[in-house]
Amino acid sequence: MDAETATAVTVAAAEQEALISGSEAVAVASRLADVDVITAYPIRPYDTMMQYVAKQIANGEQDAEYIVAESEHSQFEIAKHASAVGARALCGSSGVGWCYAFEAIAVTPALRLPLLAMVGNRALDDPGAFGTEHNDALAARDLGWMHVWVDTAQEALDVTLIAYRVAEDRRVFLPCAISTDGAFLTHSQALVKIPPRAWVDEFLPRYDRGDLRFHPDNPITIAPQVNEDWLMEIRRQTDQAMRNARGVLEEAYRDFRRIFNRDYGNPFFEEYYTDDAEIVLVGMGTLSMPVKVVIRKLRAEGQRVGFVRVRWFRPFDYERLGGLLSRFQAVGVVDRDFSMGSPYNSGVLANEIRATLYGQPKQPPVVSFITGLGGREVTIPNVREMFEHTRKAAETGASPRDTLWIGVRA
Amino acid sequence: MDSPELATMPLPVLEPIKGVKKAPLEEYFTSGHRTCQGCESALVMKLMIKAAGPRTVVLGSTGCMYVANTTYYSTPWVVPWMHTQLGSSGSAAVGTAAGYRALMRKGKIKKEPINVISFCGDIGGADMGLSAISAALQHVDYNHLILLYDNESAANTDIQATGSTPYGAVTTFSPTGPAKRIFHTRWKKNTAAMLAAGHPECRYVATVCASYAVDFMNRVRRALTIGGPTFIHSFDPCPKGWDYDPMLSHELGELAVLTGIWPLFEVEDHTLRLYGKSKAIAEGRQKRLPVRDYLLKQGRFAHFTEDDIDYFQAKIDDMWTQWLIPGVLPFAAEVLNDTPPA
Numbered sequence: 239m240d241a242e243t244a245t246a247v248t249v250a251a252a253e254q255e256a257l258i259s260g261s262e263a264v265a266v267a268s269r270l271a272d273v274d275v276i277t278a279y280p281i282r283p284y285d286t287m288m289q290y291v292a293k294q295i296a297n298g299e300q301d302a303e304y305i306v307a308e309s310e311h312s313q314f315e316i317a318k319h320a321s322a323v324g325a326r327a328l329c330g331s332s333g334v335g336w337c338y339a340f341e342a343i344a345v346t347p348a349l350r351l352p353l354l355a356m357v358g359n360r361a362l363d364d365p366g367a368f369g370t371e372h373n374d375a376l377a378a379r380d381l382g383w384m385h386v387w388v389d390t391a392q393e394a395l396d397v398t399l400i401a402y403r404v405a406e407d408r409r410v411f412l413p414c415a416i417s418t419d420g421a422f423l424t425h426s427q428a429l430v431k432i433p434p435r436a437w438v439d440e441f442l443p444r445y446d447r448g449d450l451r452f453h454p455d456n457p458i459t460i461a462p463q464v465n466e467d468w469l470m471e472i473r474r475q476t477d478q479a480m481r482n483a484r485g486v487l488e489e490a491y492r493d494f495r496r497i498f499n500r501d502y503g504n505p506f507f508e509e510y511y512t513d514d515a516e517i518v519l520v521g522m523g524t525l526s527m528p529v530k531v532v533i534r535k536l537r538a539e540g541q542r543v544g545f546v547r548v549r550w551f552r553p554f555d556y557e558r559l560g561g562l563l564s565r566f567q568a569v570g571v572v573d574r575d576f577s578m579g580s581p582y583n584s585g586v587l588a589n590e591i592r593a594t595l596y597g598q599p600k601q602p603p604v605v606s607f608i609t610g611l612g613g614r615e616v617t618i619p620n621v622r623e624m625f626e627h628t629r630k631a632a633e634t635g636a637s638p639r640d641t642l643w644i645g646v647r648a
Numbered sequence: 649m650d651s652p653e654l655a656t657m658p659l660p661v662l663e664p665i666k667g668v669k670k671a672p673l674e675e676y677f678t679s680g681h682r683t684c685q686g687c688e689s690a691l692v693m694k695l696m697i698k699a700a701g702p703r704t705v706v707l708g709s710t711g712c713m714y715v716a717n718t719t720y721y722s723t724p725w726v727v728p729w730m731h732t733q734l735g736s737s738g739s740a741a742v743g744t745a746a747g748y749r750a751l752m753r754k755g756k757i758k759k760e761p762i763n764v765i766s767f768c769g770d771i772g773g774a775d776m777g778l779s780a781i782s783a784a785l786q787h788v789d790y791n792h793l794i795l796l797y798d799n800e801s802a803a804n805t806d807i808q809a810t811g812s813t814p815y816g817a818v819t820t821f822s823p824t825g826p827a828k829r830i831f832h833t834r835w836k837k838n839t840a841a842m843l844a845a846g847h848p849e850c851r852y853v854a855t856v857c858a859s860y861a862v863d864f865m866n867r868v869r870r871a872l873t874i875g876g877p878t879f880i881h882s883f884d885p886c887p888k889g890w891d892y893d894p895m896l897s898h899e900l901g902e903l904a905v906l907t908g909i910w911p912l913f914e915v916e917d918h919t920l921r922l923y924g925k926s927k928a929i930a931e932g933r934q935k936r937l938p939v940r941d942y943l944l945k946q947g948r949f950a951h952f953t954e955d956d957i958d959y960f961q962a963k964i965d966d967m968w969t970q971w972l973i974p975g976v977l978p979f980a981a982e983v984l985n986d987t988p989p990a
Contacts, residue, residue: 274750275743301754308783312739315732315780317742319707322730325750327743341733404720444756452702452728452744454762461731464717473725 253431260423263430264356264393264416265290266330267398269300270438275320275327277305277313281335282368283420284358288330310335314342314355321351321472322460326402329353332420333360336374346413346451347382347476349461350450352405353413354385354398356584359523359574360420360545369613370419372522372575376551376586382476384414384483385551387522389508391428394418397549397610399442406445409482417551419574421613422524433498441497484553506555508547511537512562515544517628518624520563520591521572522548529572532621543625548587563591566597570605570628572616582606584641603631609644620645657749658790660703660761662869668862672698681717681724681769686894688884688901689713689769691799691858696765696795699865700872704763706731706738709777711769712804713797718975737794738780739766741877745790753885763872764792770812774839783846785877793878795840799886811837814909815963816956817891817948824951830942835963840881841976844915852878855916859901863924874916883910884974891947903942906934908964911975920976925968939964 256268264287268276278288294300305639307313310331317327320525331339335608336357339409341550346353357375361367375385386401388394393418397419401414464472503509509528511533512518519529529545535545548554563569573585581589588606595601605628610616623644661961663673676697683690689712697704704727708714714731717724720739725970734742751757768777773796781794801819802808808821818824822832852874854867864882864893876908885900892900902978904910904923923926928934939961943949952960972979 272754274754274756275746303750305742305746306789307739311735312742312780313784315736315739316743316746319730319732319740320750322744323744323747323751324919327745327747342736345733354916426981452705452730453757454705454728458724459718459725459728459729462717462723464720464721468720509822601685 245510246564252434252437255429256432257427258391258430259425259427260285260388260391260394260418261286261425262290263357263395264335265294265419266432267395268302269294270401270433270435271326271399271442273302273328274325274647275303275305275317276396277307277316277327277329279307279310279313279331280311280333281332282358283360283424284332284356284418286331286424287356287358296451300631302518310339313344314339314346314429317353318342318346318349318351321353322349322452324445324451324453326374326406326445327353328356330358332358333374337362337377340377342379344381350411350479351413351477352402352411352445354401354405355415357415357417358420358424359417359498364625367612368420370422370523370574371448371611372446372573372586375415375417376575378415379388379552379586382412383552384412385417386414386549387417387422387551388549389526389547390427391423394423395430395432396494396498398574399648400487400490400494401440405481407486408448410479410486412476412483417523419524428625437497441493455579472594480553484555487550487553487606504555504558506548506550507559508549509562510545510547512544512546514542517568517570517625517632518544518546518563518566519570519621519624519628520546520587521570521574522551522587523574525572525610527573528616528618528621532618532625534623541625554590554594560594560598564600564602566602568603568628569595570604570607570634572607572624573607573618576608576611576612582639582641584608588641603635603637605631605638606641608641608642614645617645650763655666657893658759658761659750659791659873659875660701660763662699662701662867662873664866665699665862671862671865672701674698674702676704676726677724678726679724680722682719683712683716683893684888686887687712687716688858688886688896688897689799690958692797692864692882692884693717694933695858695861695864696868698769699868700763700765702727703761704765705735705744706732707744707764707766707984709737709740709766709768710734711772711773712799713767713769715804732766734772735776735780736749737766737773738782738784739779741766741792741794742784742787742790745792765795766792767795767797769802769804770796770798770800770811774837776800781843781879782826782846785843785850785879787847788876790877791875793868793880794877795868796881797884798881798902799889801889803886803889812839813820815960816952818951819948830956838911838978839872840879843879844920846874850878851876852914852916853880854950855881855883855910855912857883857901857905857910857912859898859905860912860924863912870914889948891950892945894943900942900945903937903945906937907939907942908936908968908975909939909942911967920973920974926975929968929972
């Protein structure tokens with residue numbers, strides 16, 4: 239038996255498989271990561287994660303301060319202050335709950351507090367809707383939070399561990415939001431490999447706040463008034479931390495592969511049948527399921543189509559993503575969100591992709607789609623339709639001047 | 649009533665201070681701030697942390713005591729200090745105390761008493777932050793003190809009316825003019841009594857006034873040593889916001905108590921007691937001074953007519969003659985006289 243096989247055998251022996259949802263996977267990760275302070279507030283669909291955590295604590299499987307806050311604002315503030323004293327902290331929300339916490343969300347990056355928040359992506363009601371839309375998490379796009387969209391329950395578990403490691407790295411010290419599509423991931427069960435605690439301990443060092451720790455032994459003043467005298471330098475430092483996160487993420491994924499024997503390839507985006515693809519769709523989250531199904535069907539028909547799933551939205555890997563996408567004859571971007579009045583009336587991701595391609599020597603046409611809002615299913619015919627529009631753009635070589643809404647009543 | 653784990657979290661030993669000459673000499677709120685001349689809230693900070701001592705961390709929500717105290721590269725705080733958001737004094741206290749508790753319980757840091765004090769102004773505490781403070785006072789596992797310094801306006805921003813601004817006072821959001829002589833018609837919120845009555849597991853709530861410095865420091869010490877979440881409401885005259893000569897801050901604090909406008913009381917383990925001059929008033933040993941003596945020293949009431957003064961006086965008289973508990977609970981006693989159903 240060679241070394242690689244031996245490792246694989248150990249992996250198989252040590253990991254347990256369980257049928258759990260995306261929410262439960264985050265809860266399990268919080269147990270494995272020995273999170274110290276967890277703050278909960280009910281809103282669907284993220285709150286299932288907090289229910290699982292509560293059950294783990296009640297069962298004696300997890301040891302954490304579990305605080306049911308009286309609002310999302312307090313939920314995020316409590317986690318923020320726990321993080322300041324050196325405690326590993328977890329919170330989360332969905333939809334308008336995330337918006338209610340927005341003040342706390344806005345100030346956390348500059349305080350350089352590495353707490354994690356699970357976002358169970360949900361439409362911003364009114365009008366009421368429980369289903370997936372990405373506008374909740376994307377509202378915090380520009381504030382200095384790291385943002386990642388996961389696709390499966392396994393990825394939810396793994397990325398929670400990875401996110402703690404990156405967020406708590408002194409070169410980064412930034413909060414991280416883990417977006418999970420409401421219902422499609424939060425409430426869907428799949429077989430998930432649950433690693434043993436020893437592997438997690440090897441992968442994830444203790445959170446050490448060092449000389450920034452808020453403690454009587456370390457008398458510092460945190461977040462005074464800086465005004466125009468210093469704010470810009472502090473913003474620049476936070477910006478540098480986000481730049482640093484790119485390299486730290488690469489390191490973390492490498493180490494993750496070594497210890498857990500699970501390889502995500504490029505941490506920032508997933509490629510599906512891109513090698514010989516002429517056209518691709520780009521999207522985030524559980525959209526990948528119908529898209530991958532259609533790609534397999536179209537490939538069977540001889541069409542060279544592929545998919546790129548953006549995982550890490552902040553930091554955004556514009557260099558490699560730009561290089562990749564410029565190879566294709568056309569790129570269709572699928573937004574499960576909107577940015578009304580924006581260029582091309584498109585969603586948020588589409589304009590990120592346009593900006594990413596602008597610096598490339600070769601710029602394929604970009605077709606932007608908005609679909610699946612409010613949790614509406616993105617169907618197989620919807621995906622076929624989007625590929626057809628993208629194919630058309632490849633043939634004409636021209637980008638449409640507007641965005642196409644797919645799967646919407648006229 | 650202690651939760652089983654409370655006993656495992658160590659509490660500080662802070663003996664009552666017997667007279668001003670016995671107060672600790674050490675200062676932990678020192679130079680480096682730029683509060684106004686005569687700022688009573690700066691004195692409140694100084695006495696608060698003098699009483700609490702060096703094994704303390706302080707969280708300050710947005711307001712005068714944030715903006716005027718802590719300008720980058722300069723801080724008056726010898727102990728650790730951290731800003732928190734305007735409505736977050738309750739959450740900052742809970743998060744900090746919960747963080748220490750988790751780390752101590754898991755053996756990640758040394759188990760020792762650490763005082764957690766979170767302060768807020770009146771708009772941060774009695775208005776925006778009320779729900780977070782309410783929740784904080786329910787989490788009995790966490791030891792901390794929330795101190796509300798009440799200068800009866802958003803004094804740092806530009807003197808705007810809040811839920812703690814007294815009836816009729818001029819602020820930049822409640823000016824006086826020919827069409828509206830009295831703009832601010834809300835009666836001041838009864839915050840401390842509301843929090844004491846509404847949170848039966850909270851072991852200590854008090855009102856204080858820094859004009860009575862030793863009483864003030866001893867209330868802080870009681871709040872920090874009793875265990876669990878506690879709340880203190882401090883009455884802070886503000887020369888800028890109330891429009892008076894800065895030399896009168898101390899005197900106006902005394903007058904607020906002596907006129908009966910600001911009753912000094914504490915609720916300790918479900919027992920209410922008035923203390924200091926307020927106790928003397930309730931027991932008839934001290935005659936309440938007319939509110940006129942207090943109101944007319946301040947520019948914010950300069951537009952008051954005789955009728956306005958009479959109205960204010962009548963409301964204060966009610967506090968001491970009609971309320972179920974004088975100066976504390978504003979209910980009529982009728983229910984006590986009802987005949988129980990047969």
